[in-house]
Amino acid sequence: MEAVVVCVDNSEWTRNGDYAPTRIRAQTDAVNLLAxxxxxxxxxxxxxxxxxxxxxxxxLVTPTPSLGKILNAMHDVDVDGQAxxxxxxxxxxxxxxxxxxxxxxxxxxxxxxxxxxxxxxxLVKTAKKLKKNNVAVDIVSFGCEEENSEKLEGFQxxxxxxxxxHLVTVPQGGVLSDTLFGSxxxxxxxxxxxxxxxxxxxxxxxxxxxxxxxxNLDPELALALRVSLEEEQARQTSGPSGEPVTAAAEALQVxxxxxxxxxxxxxxxAATPAVTPAAPAAAPSNDGPEPMDxxxxxQQALAMSMQEEQPAPSGAxxxxxxxxxxxxxxxxxxxxxxxxxxxxxxxxxxxxxxADAEGEDEALQMALQMSMQEDQPPSQGGGNGQHQGGS
Amino acid sequence: xxxxxxxxxxxxxxxxxxxxxxxWSLYQHIDTPRVWCLNELEEHSVWQCFRPxxxxxxxAQPPLxxxxxxxxxxxxxxxxxxxxxxxxxxxxxxxxxxxxxxxAFLNREDLDFGVVADMQPTQKWDLQENGNGQLEYxxxxxKFNGVHSIDLHIPNNFGADQTEIHFIGFxxxxxxxxxxAVNVVYEARALPQDHKVPGExxxxxxxx
Numbered sequence: 001m002e003a004v005v006v007c008v009d010n011s012e013w014t015r016n017g018d019y020a021p022t023r024i025r026a027q028t029d030a031v032n033l034l035a036x037x038x039x040x041x042x043x044x045x046x047x048x049x050x051x052x053x054x055x056x057x058x059x060l061v062t063p064t065p066s067l068g069k070i071l072n073a074m075h076d077v078d079v080d081g082q083a084x085x086x087x088x089x090x091x092x093x094x095x096x097x098x099x100x101x102x103x104x105x106x107x108x109x110x111x112x113x114x115x116x117x118x119x120x121x122x123l124v125k126t127a128k129k130l131k132k133n134n135v136a137v138d139i140v141s142f143g144c145e146e147e148n149s150e151k152l153e154g155f156q157x158x159x160x161x162x163x164x165x166h167l168v169t170v171p172q173g174g175v176l177s178d179t180l181f182g183s184x185x186x187x188x189x190x191x192x193x194x195x196x197x198x199x200x201x202x203x204x205x206x207x208x209x210x211x212x213x214x215x216n217l218d219p220e221l222a223l224a225l226r227v228s229l230e231e232e233q234a235r236q237t238s239g240p241s242g243e244p245v246t247a248a249a250e251a252l253q254v255x256x257x258x259x260x261x262x263x264x265x266x267x268x269x270a271a272t273p274a275v276t277p278a279a280p281a282a283a284p285s286n287d288g289p290e291p292m293d294x295x296x297x298x299q300q301a302l303a304m305s306m307q308e309e310q311p312a313p314s315g316a317x318x319x320x321x322x323x324x325x326x327x328x329x330x331x332x333x334x335x336x337x338x339x340x341x342x343x344x345x346x347x348x349x350x351x352x353x354x355a356d357a358e359g360e361d362e363a364l365q366m367a368l369q370m371s372m373q374e375d376q377p378p379s380q381g382g383g384n385g386q387h388q389g390g391s
Numbered sequence: 392x393x394x395x396x397x398x399x400x401x402x403x404x405x406x407x408x409x410x411x412x413x414x415w416s417l418y419q420h421i422d423t424p425r426v427w428c429l430n431e432l433e434e435h436s437v438w439q440c441f442r443p444x445x446x447x448x449x450x451a452q453p454p455l456x457x458x459x460x461x462x463x464x465x466x467x468x469x470x471x472x473x474x475x476x477x478x479x480x481x482x483x484x485x486x487x488x489x490x491x492x493x494x495a496f497l498n499r500e501d502l503d504f505g506v507v508a509d510m511q512p513t514q515k516w517d518l519q520e521n522g523n524g525q526l527e528y529x530x531x532x533x534k535f536n537g538v539h540s541i542d543l544h545i546p547n548n549f550g551a552d553q554t555e556i557h558f559i560g561f562x563x564x565x566x567x568x569x570x571x572a573v574n575v576v577y578e579a580r581a582l583p584q585d586h587k588v589p590g591e592x593x594x595x596x597x598x599x
Contacts, residue, residue, distance in 0.1 A: 102500050132430045132461060133503055162434050 003063045003104040004038055004047045005092040006031050006111075008074070011053035011083040013114035013143060019176055023113045023143055028074045030140070030176040034109060035070045037186045046104065048095055049073050052088040053081040053114075059091065063099050085110075086118050086126055093135055106135040107164075109185060112152065113143035120151045127158035136161070138185045142170040236293075301362045415444035415480070417561040422469045429465040429503060432456045432553070437466055440559040447482060447558040448523065454484060457554040462547050464490070464554055465504060469540040470565075476535040478527040478562040481518065483548070484555025489520045491549050493528070496542040497535070507544045520549050527562065535563070 008031060014023035035047045046063035049070055060073040089108060096106040108130075116123070130137060137159045141152055149169070156167040168183040170176055180186060418441040428437035439452040457464050483489025494512035496502060502510075513535070516528045541561075548554040578585070 097503065097505070128458075128461075132458065132463070133505075134427075134429055 001042050001044050001101075001104050002038075002107050003096055003099040003101070004035075004045065004107045004109055005050055005059075005063060005095050006034065006047060006109045007050050007052050007057075007088045007092055008077060009053065009083045009111050009113040010051045010077050010079050011081055011114040012079060013083075015079055016113075016143065018172060019113075019142060019170070019174070024077065024079055026142075026176040027111050027113065028077070030111070030180045031074055032071055033177045034180060034186060035067055037181075039065060039067055044101065044104070046099065046101070050088060050092055050095065051077055052083040052085070052110075054078070055081065057084055057088040057091045059095055062095060082117070083112070083114050085112070085116050086122060089126055089130070089137070093130060093133065096135060097133075106133070107138065108135060109138045109140070111140045111142070112148060115144045115147050116151050118151075120154045123151055123155040124158045127155045131159050131161050134161070135159075136164040138165060139167045140170065140176070140180060140185070141167065142174075142176060145169045145171070297363055301366070305362075414562050415560045417470075417474060417476075417563055417565060418442060420471045420474065420565050421561075422471050425467075425469045427467050428455065430457050430461060430463055432458050440466075440556055441468075442558060442560075444560060447480070447560060450557060455556040456484075456488075457545075460552055462545070462551070462554045463504060464543075464545040464556070465502060465507060466543045466545075466559070467500075467502065467540065468543070468559075468561075470538065471567075472539075473566045473568040474535075474538045474561070474563055475532070475566075476530050476538055476541070476561055476563040477532065478529045479516075479543075480522075480527040480558070480560040480562070481556065482522040482558040483518070483520065484551075484557060487520075487549040487551035488553055488555040489522060489549055490518050490545040490554055490556060491520075491547050492517055492545065494544040494546065495530075496544065498537075498539050499542055500540070502542050502544075507542070512544070527560075 008027055010024060014027065016023050019026040031049065038045050038047050043065070046065050047061075047070055048059065048063035049061040050057055050059045060077070061069050064070070089110070092108045092110075093106075096108070099106070127137070137156070139152055139156060141148055152167055156165055159165050166184045168179065168185060170179045421441050423438050423441065426437055426441075431437055433453070433456070436453060437455045439450055440455050442450065455464070455466075479493070479495070481490065481493065492515065494507070494515040496507065496510065497513050514531050518528070519526055543559070545554055545556075
């Protein structure tokens with residue numbers, strides 16, 4: 001839990017366009033990002049803003065938990081004068097001293113984009129005073145990194161106490177926000193900053209805990225997350241077959257049993273009604289994660305093609321062959337819709353050929369068939385015709 | 392066992408045979424995670440200062456040290472209840488690193504070096520260098536009642552670059568009391584069924 005005062009360099013040097021679009025605009029973006037990250041890490045954090053240049057350093061926003069105020073203030077920053085490092089740091093320290101909540105730790109984040117006029121000794125003296133009062137200081141150096149590097153390094157070493165202060169240098173042409181985001185300045189408190197980097201949340205946010213929640217700190221939340229993940233996985237595995245099963249093997253056996261019974265007992269015209277009841281069952285499970293069930297889909301397609309080829313052996317259907325080509329439908333579940341897709345293939349084709357080369361095409365065709373059937377329930381005869389593809 | 396500058400040794404008996412320990416039991420009531428010390432070299436090294444009386448001369452952990460070249464220390468000690476402090480014992484390091492002066496402030500949460508420099512302490516003592524733990528510094532009893540937190544400011548030591556403190560003990564009485572809301576329910580959203588008032592069970596007319 002900390003109170004942060006951000007010192008923004010709005011001296012004349014920041015009109016420079018070497019950091020896109022100008023140094024001052026790059027700072028604005030970086031400050032907005034940083035403030036958002038800090039405020040999100042802990043709801044009791046406060047962030048304030050201070051400008052370093054002009055006639056004298058000025059506190060634009062006293063430490064506040066409201067991001068809107070900070071964004072507004074950054075919007076109105078004017079470029080003028082020369083940055084006064086020492087004075088800004090002391091005023092920031094004073095602003096922190098008068099924070100509302102004395103339990104917050106004190107931190108200053110300072111952006112330096114112009115040459116520093118003070119001597120290194122003076123800076124080190126100020127740094128020691130800050131360290132004595134338990135104030136951490138992070139510095140983002142850009143623009144004049146080489147000129148300032150010695151002074152800033154001396155400052156950072158003097159103020160650092162137990163690795164709480166950092167010096168980040170942004171090279172020429174770099175992006176301030178991105179560099180800042182990846183630096184230890186934003187990644188604090190166990191890496192729980194603003195999303196903790198792309199894709200980092202899964203394993204990394206909050207340290208090494210699954211779900212990013214420490215079971216010791218919040219056992220109920222961790223349990224709830226774990227249970228909901230398990231339920232979701234169970235739902236997904238049971239989705240494609242329309243029955244509550246947990247293994248793909250079981251899912252595989254059930255649909256072949258269904259379609260076999262239905263296809264065997266009815267003539268081809270009845271294949272459509274068999275398909276349509278299965279289609280609504282299959283439709284909800286269309287939303288399941290396809291990549292996870294591709295193997296299951298494949299095998300179900302195989303099984304169903306074997307059955308369908310017996311009761312409804314039909315020659316290749318030009319119409320049916322044409323339609324799948326026209327429809328780039330996403331993969332779907334292999335319930336009965338798999339059947340109509342097969343007739344277009346020459347009956348002599350081995351299942352292996354289908355499996356190897358065209359498993360996904362089958363799935364596409366199934367999806368297409370299903371969607372066509374749903375659109376045309378009254379014209380089952382037409383659907384039939386499409387099924388048979390000219391038998 | 393001399394009396395100089397406000398300190399006194401109340402032990403005119405052998406400490407080991409007569410058990411002084413229980414009187415110095417206030418260390419149990421210190422809210423240790425909320426203890427902080429300004430200008431300490433290593434963070435949280437102040438926590439090891441609070442030990443049972445019997446262990447005052449030995450410690451597994453390094454002592455509290457101030458930053459190099461700076462002898463000042465400001466230690467904030469909050470308690471879990473309400474204390475009457477009768478005496479304070481403090482054991483410093485050797486070679487001039489022991490604290491020379493101690494200033495106490497009561498029940499303040501907002502102190503730092505700038506503030507304490509100008510403030511009048513509740514009481515101050517000139518300390519002796521040689522502390523085998525036999526010295527205790529009595530307090531002005533009337534002022535030290537109802538204490539919830541003590542801030543000890545050490546402005547200087549006996550000439551070394553760093554100040555070292557091995558042990559801090561408080562003698563006195565403890566009464567349990569908490570400074571917080573007594574019976575609180577935090578609601579994210581108020582639900583009418585949680586706020587039934589007896590006698591008001593007639594139905595409210597539908598307004599919509």
